[in-house]
Amino acid sequence: MCVCVCVCVQSGPASLPAEDISTNSNGPKQDSLFDDDPEDLFAEATEEVSLDSPERDVLLSDGPSPAITPITPPCSLITPHIDMFTHCSFDEIEEEEGGDSFDMHISVSDPEKVGDGMNAYMAYKVSTKTSMSLFRSQDFSVKRRFSDFLGLHSKLASKYLHIGYIVPPAPEKSIVGMTKVKVGKEDQSSNEFVEKRRSALERYLMRTVKHPTLLKDPDVLQFLESSELPRAVSTQALSSAGILRMVNKAAEAVNKMTIKMNESDAWFEEKQQHFDNLDLQLRKLHASVESLVCHRRELSVNTALFAKSAAMLGNSEDHTALSRALSQLAEVEEKIDQLHQDQANADFYCFSELLGDYVRLITAVKGVFDHRMKTWQKWQDGQILLQKKREAEAKLQFNNKPEKLQQAKDEMRELEGKVQQGERDFELISKTIRKEVSRFEKERVKDFKTIIIKYLESLVQTQQKQKVKNIIIIIFSISY
Amino acid sequence: LKLANMRSVSVDLNHDASLLIDIPDALCERDKVKFTVHTKTTLSSFQKPDFSVPRQHEDFIWLHDTLVETEDYAGLIIPPVPPKPDFESPREKMHKLGEGEATMTKEEYTKMKQELEAEYLAVFKKTVQVHEVFLQRLSSHPILSKDRNFQIFLEYDQDLTVRRKNAKEMFGGFFKNMVKSADEVLISGIKEVDDFFEQEKTFLLDYYSKIKDSTAKAEKMTRSHKNIADDYIHISATLNTLSADDSTYRHCGGYYMSSFVFLQKVEGRVASDQELKLTELLRYYMRDIQAAKDLLYRRARALVDYENSNKALDKARLKSRDIPQAEEHQKQCLQKFDKLSESGKKELTSFKGRRVVAFRKNLIEMAELEIKHAKVSSPIQPRDFYTLIHVYNM
Numbered sequence: 074m075c076v077c078v079c080v081c082v083q084s085g086p087a088s089l090p091a092e093d094i095s096t097n098s099n100g101p102k103q104d105s106l107f108d109d110d111p112e113d114l115f116a117e118a119t120e121e122v123s124l125d126s127p128e129r130d131v132l133l134s135d136g137p138s139p140a141i142t143p144i145t146p147p148c149s150l151i152t153p154h155i156d157m158f159t160h161c162s163f164d165e166i167e168e169e170e171g172g173d174s175f176d177m178h179i180s181v182s183d184p185e186k187v188g189d190g191m192n193a194y195m196a197y198k199v200s201t202k203t204s205m206s207l208f209r210s211q212d213f214s215v216k217r218r219f220s221d222f223l224g225l226h227s228k229l230a231s232k233y234l235h236i237g238y239i240v241p242p243a244p245e246k247s248i249v250g251m252t253k254v255k256v257g258k259e260d261q262s263s264n265e266f267v268e269k270r271r272s273a274l275e276r277y278l279m280r281t282v283k284h285p286t287l288l289k290d291p292d293v294l295q296f297l298e299s300s301e302l303p304r305a306v307s308t309q310a311l312s313s314a315g316i317l318r319m320v321n322k323a324a325e326a327v328n329k330m331t332i333k334m335n336e337s338d339a340w341f342e343e344k345q346q347h348f349d350n351l352d353l354q355l356r357k358l359h360a361s362v363e364s365l366v367c368h369r370r371e372l373s374v375n376t377a378l379f380a381k382s383a384a385m386l387g388n389s390e391d392h393t394a395l396s397r398a399l400s401q402l403a404e405v406e407e408k409i410d411q412l413h414q415d416q417a418n419a420d421f422y423c424f425s426e427l428l429g430d431y432v433r434l435i436t437a438v439k440g441v442f443d444h445r446m447k448t449w450q451k452w453q454d455g456q457i458l459l460q461k462k463r464e465a466e467a468k469l470q471f472n473n474k475p476e477k478l479q480q481a482k483d484e485m486r487e488l489e490g491k492v493q494q495g496e497r498d499f500e501l502i503s504k505t506i507r508k509e510v511s512r513f514e515k516e517r518v519k520d521f522k523t524i525i526i527k528y529l530e531s532l533v534q535t536q537q538k539q540k541v542k543n544i545i546i547i548i549f550s551i552s553y
Numbered sequence: 554l555k556l557a558n559m560r561s562v563s564v565d566l567n568h569d570a571s572l573l574i575d576i577p578d579a580l581c582e583r584d585k586v587k588f589t590v591h592t593k594t595t596l597s598s599f600q601k602p603d604f605s606v607p608r609q610h611e612d613f614i615w616l617h618d619t620l621v622e623t624e625d626y627a628g629l630i631i632p633p634v635p636p637k638p639d640f641e642s643p644r645e646k647m648h649k650l651g652e653g654e655a656t657m658t659k660e661e662y663t664k665m666k667q668e669l670e671a672e673y674l675a676v677f678k679k680t681v682q683v684h685e686v687f688l689q690r691l692s693s694h695p696i697l698s699k700d701r702n703f704q705i706f707l708e709y710d711q712d713l714t715v716r717r718k719n720a721k722e723m724f725g726g727f728f729k730n731m732v733k734s735a736d737e738v739l740i741s742g743i744k745e746v747d748d749f750f751e752q753e754k755t756f757l758l759d760y761y762s763k764i765k766d767s768t769a770k771a772e773k774m775t776r777s778h779k780n781i782a783d784d785y786i787h788i789s790a791t792l793n794t795l796s797a798d799d800s801t802y803r804h805c806g807g808y809y810m811s812s813f814v815f816l817q818k819v820e821g822r823v824a825s826d827q828e829l830k831l832t833e834l835l836r837y838y839m840r841d842i843q844a845a846k847d848l849l850y851r852r853a854r855a856l857v858d859y860e861n862s863n864k865a866l867d868k869a870r871l872k873s874r875d876i877p878q879a880e881e882h883q884k885q886c887l888q889k890f891d892k893l894s895e896s897g898k899k900e901l902t903s904f905k906g907r908r909v910v911a912f913r914k915n916l917i918e919m920a921e922l923e924i925k926h927a928k929v930s931s932p933i934q935p936r937d938f939y940t941l942i943h944v945y946n947m
Contacts, residue, residue: 351795358791365784372777379770386763391756392909398916525792 177203177282179297181275184267186254187218193255194218195267197274201297207289209298219246221302222274228292229281234437235444236498237505239513240287241280242433244273272422276430283516338503344510345442352435359428366420373413380406412535419531427524431517438513445502452495459488566689571595574692574707576685577605581677586610586638588684592707598699599708606710610637613684615717619702620691627851627889628896629697630904632690633840638680643672661790668783679833686837743853747894753901754849761842768835775832830919838908845904852893859886 183198200214226243233240250266282288282297296302336342380403387399466481567573573593580587591605617634620626647669654662688707691697706713745751862883869879 354791354795358788358795361784361787361791365781365788368777368780368784372774372781375770375773375777379767379774382763382767382770386760386767389756389760389763392905395909395912398912402916 175283175285176205177201177288179275179278179282181271181278184271191252191255194220195254195270197271199278199297207294213298215297215300215302217296217302219244219251219270219274220304221296222277224302225281225292225296226277229287229290232290232292233287234440235448237441237445237502237509238284238286239434239438239441239509241277241284242437243277244270269426272426273430276427280430280434340507341442341445341503345439348435348438348442352432352439355428355432355435359425359432362420362425362428366417366425369413369417369420373410373417376406376410376413380404380410416531416535419528419535423528423531424524427520431520434513434517438510441506441509445499445506448495448499448502452492452499455488455492455495459485459492462488566686566693569693572692572698574685574688576681576688579677579681584638584640586677586680588681590688590707598704601708604708604710606707608706608713610635610684611717612706612713613687615713616702616706617687620697620700621847623700626697626700627855628848628893628900629694630841630844630848630900631697632687632694633837633844635680635683635687636840638676640673640676643669643676646672657787658790658794660793661786664786664790665783668786672779682833683837743856749898750849750852750894757842757846757849761839761846764835764839764842768832768839771832771835830915830922834912834915838911841904841908845901848897848900852890852897855886855890855893859883859890862886 178201180200181197182200185196187194187196196216196218198214199217200212201208202212204211223243223246226240229240247266247270250263250270253263254267278297281293287293382403383399383406384403387396387403390396390399462481462485466478466485469478469481567575571594575591576588577591578589580589586609588608588610589605590608591603592599593603595602613635617631620631647666650662650665650669657665691700691703697703705716709716743754745754862879862885866876866879866883869876
């Protein structure tokens with residue numbers, strides 16, 4: 074199946090009649106008037122490529138849809154709605170499993186502050202739209218708070234991590250961010266925090282339900298469907314950070330073991346290396362993108378400051394026409410500032426946050442590998458113990474102590490059972506990890522392509538809008 | 554090093570064929586820049602019609618200072634002295650880059666190095682330009698172009714170092730320091746009788762602070778653009794590494810990287826265009842307005858001297874002593890003041906015209922450049938973009 078894209082930019086008349094110059098209000102339409110380049114390849118492209126996927130319209134519409142919240146966010150805070158989870162790859166995955174074809178969409182919205190003071194919390198509306206038979210209805214929603222999400226994750230982690238399933242990590246706790254919200258500071262940064270968290274929770278849920286095994290888990294179903302959820306306790310201990318810490322500690326412990334695992338399977342060795350490399354590169358990329366976000370926000374601030382300064386300079390200028398020109402320059406720069414802000418948001422939500430998700434996901438993958446090592450170790454320890462018991466039994470037989478012999482024989486039978494179980498566990502976790510890694514990698518590659526393409530699209534859009542700026546500058550310089 | 558056509562801030566300079574000056578090339582040795590000052594003239598006051606001399610930045614300073622300290626030119630706006638070539642910023646960055654080399658891929662390092670070399674070159678070009686404009690302002694000024702020291706500067710084929718030292722000993726930079734310190738206070742405190750100068754004073758003092766602020770803010774904007782361009786270098790390098798390691802999407806990794814390389818080029822170019830046109834313009838006129846303020850200051854001092862001479866004359870009349878000297882002194886002060894006022898009015902009027910024309914020229918050129926970039930070097934050529942999409946769907 075082919076998802077094609079059409080970026081709709083028409084090339085218009087080559088020259089602009091003089092009368093039209095004065096009105097320059099609307100953005101995107103304007104730029105087409107100046108595409109007088111006969112070799113404008115966009116023109117050809119609209120004929121070649123067909124519009125297949127309806128999601129494309131969401132991206133190419135005039136502006137991203139804002140997340141409506143009762144907490145009035147400042148207008149600049151618009152999250153580009155990254156609909157990266159709804160694409161054709163799901164059909165392939167689910168056909169393997171032989172169940173319902175995956176058709177599910179979860180959104181987290183309407184953050185509402187409940188309560189007052191330090192006991193206050195944010196309640197989010199979790200809405201599910203699905204046609205899958207797993208669920209009691211096709212369109213339903215519930216109210217959940219952050220600790221509910223953490224509780225869900227801790228349950229899933231405790232059930233599935235140690236047997237080799239890559240459980241998506243929950244979003245990070247943030248004491249500083251949350252305190253600001255609790256205290257009731259309704260400013261730009263606390264609104265951004267809420268939006269960042271809302272977006273992260275949505276991605277978390279979508280990743281979780283994309284996992285064919287986790288989707289069927291009763292805890293997940295309960296989380297999505299039941300109106301009342303038992304309050305998750307001691308989530309402080311079980312926050313995803315906490316779990317990751319546990320996983321990392323386990324990893325360290327395994328590394329410190331003197332017995333090195335005889336890796337009979339080259340696949341695992343290769344994959345381990347691969348994920349170590351990926352981890353390194355992703356962290357580096359994430360750091361660079363975070364730097365980009367930071368610098369673009371700085372650019373936005375500096376542009377706004379310059380705009381104000383240019384306006385003041387324009388006021389001070391005594392030559393009338395130049396004064397007008399400088400004031401118009403200031404206005405243009407203000408518009409540019411808005412563009413920069415929007416782009417910074419896109420940088421952040423489309424790129425930086427998603428990379429951050431993957432950095433945490435890779436850590437979870439590495440954790441799963443470490444669990445396999447632990448399983449192997451347990452099996453080996455069992456075998457060693459069994460060996461010792463066998464030797465002890467032989468000695469007992471030699472020394473003819475019947476009661477102790479029976480006890481030893483019983484113990485040995487028990488141990489043999491455990492060792493066999495250990496071997497089965499090891500084989501099972503190895504098999505599971507193979508499947509999981511294969512699924513994960515397929516997802517990851519698709520995700521990366523999507524992330525980057527959508528990000529580049531957003532940059533192209535910004536570039537289009539910048540054309541408007543150029544036109545406006547030309548306009549004022551001509552008129553003076 | 555082709556440096557022609559870089560005169561972004563000057564207008565109507567170097568059109569008078571009787572004296573044409575330019576700096577066709579320059580050499581950069583460590584910190585020192587050696588400018589080749591080339592003169593073409595039809596004036597008989599010069600020994601040759603076409604000649605060049607090597608000059609250093611300090612020689613320009615000497616020339617400027619001698620002009621400032623010449624009494625006869627007190628009523629003129631002396632073109633601002635070109636600032637010292639400042640390679641500090643790119644040099645520091647180059648040093649940091651060297652230290653961080655181990656953490657980058659070879660490609661990343663090469664790109665960053667290229668960027669720094671370009672920055673170095675830009676600083677170099679700017680400094681040549683600003684020195685050239687200084688000389689051209691002099692050559693196109695009816696009075697200053699005839700200055701003896703100016704001629705020596707253009708013609709004297711030996712090292713000017715000796716002359717520079719002598720000049721320093723003679724004047725000791727004393728007068729210049731005085732001008733700098735008492736500036737604003739004196740100018741604003743004066744009771745102005747002439748409407749023209751009253752308006753000019755108000756305007757220039759206000760405008761100076763505003764343009765100084767705008768210059769600083771424009772510089773910050775340019776720096777942010779450069780930072781973003783650097784980020785794109787790092788991102789493209791890491792994407793490249795990722796795609797190289799990962800056989801699954803090696804075939805499209807190159808497109809991502811080249812897209813970011815385009816973006817980086819665009820950001821870098823936006824930065825340098827803004828820098829040249831807008832920031833340099835603001836910076837230059839900030840200095841020029843300072844020079845105009847200096848003129849106001851000198852006139853204000855002359856007014857103070859005149860008022861003091863009046864007081865001295867009254868005192869002399871009271872004491873019936875030394876009246877003729879006091880009268881003579883007062884007459885001289887008045888003459889000087891009137892001369893400064895007349896010349897100052899002319900200078901300030903033409904200054905305003907010059908400034909307006911320069912702003913217009915630069916803003917138009919800036920806009921034209923931006924349009925050119927938006928069309929030609931859009932970050933992702935549509936061709937590449939669609940290839941990207943098709944690759945994605947493979």
